[in-house]
């Protein structure tokens with residue numbers, strides 16, 4: 640494409656992986672070209688800028704002052720990101736950023752609403768702007784097969800990390816609550832909230848098995864939604880079975896069960912397999928199934944949607960600021976639940992999104 644938009648990327652640890660695999664090459668490269676990079680560690684900025692043959696900016700403000708930059712990719716730690724997004728949009732820069740968007744739901748909601756009012760685009764990978772295809776299937780099956788009310792959602796994700804403390808946000812329970820949930824389970828929180836509507840209360844259980852960080856490496860979060868559905872997310876850095884980011888989901892409805900990625904994996908994992916089971920006489924029957932490319936499932940960066948939104952196209956059925964803030968309200972309650980060891984009500988009075996009818 641000749642008319643690529645220019646992106647500058649801020650925060651060059653995971654952000655550098657995004658530059659290398661999604662902007663310089665990969666899916667984003669069809670729509671965006673790299674204008675430059677910035678990290679508060681100036682040696683990192685300079686090394687990566689010269690590696691990619693682009694500008695290494697001396698500050699975030701220098702990016703915001705560069706009229707050639709259309710979009711800022713923000714890959715800094717999650718705390719205080721709303722403030723950086725605010726500076727960007729007020730300077731006329733669109734934003735793409737990553738999960739967890741923020742740890743303050745009110746700050747997140749305020750900046751996302753301001754972006755909408757200014758006509759600026761702010762996209763996240765989770766929750767993604769457009770409904771990802773795996774969840775689109777769940778929605779379609781729910782109505783096509785009259786699955787009824789959602790009853791329970793069970794998410795499991797794991798990897799094998801054996802981490803040492805480094806003094807960063809990953810070591811700080813306030814900035815990284817219930818660490819495996821905040822770092823890996825966050826996708827499932829966002830997916831669930833988008834599907835179920837607002838949460839009512841949370842409980843959390845954690846343990847430290849192998850990590851040398853002060854934060855846990857094994858955790859389970861239980862969410863009670865206002866619609867009565869119970870959601871469970873298990874996330875762990877302790878399972879060394881080669882199936883990193885396993886990401887299995889079982890969704891029980893009144894009249895059927897959806898399985899997503901729930902069988903032993905094939906290697907390499909290029910696809911996500913989904914099945915729907917409903918009652919047939921006295922037994923179960925798989926009545927529908929779907930296969931989607933791994934690269935399209937929930938949590939991936941929707942570069943084409945970002946490009947089209949910036950170009951002024953109205954995208955249908957995109958995630959709302961309230962839905963994004965609801966996920967963060969769950970994180971806020973989870974942090975309190977971790978600190979107190981009790982069930983904590985989700986404080987989301989600023990949230991206006993409604994649960995789907997009769998769920």
Ligand SMILES: NC(=O)c1ccc[n+]([C@@H]2O[C@H](COP(=O)([O-])OP(=O)(O)OC[C@H]3O[C@@H](n4cnc5c(N)ncnc54)[C@H](O)[C@@H]3O)[C@@H](O)[C@H]2O)c1
Nearest residue numbers: 650651652653654678679680714715716717737738739807
């Ligand atoms: N690490 C992963 O595999 C991974 C995967 C997906 C998403 N993410 C998300 O990406 C974000 C960043 O994660 P990370 O692992 O890279 O964190 P990190 O703390 O390891 O690295 C953050 C980088 O940003 C820089 N930085 C911090 N504040 C800055 C600022 N104000 N301006 C410019 N640079 C700044 C730091 O120097 C560092 O290089 C998090 O939200 C995380 O959840 C990480």
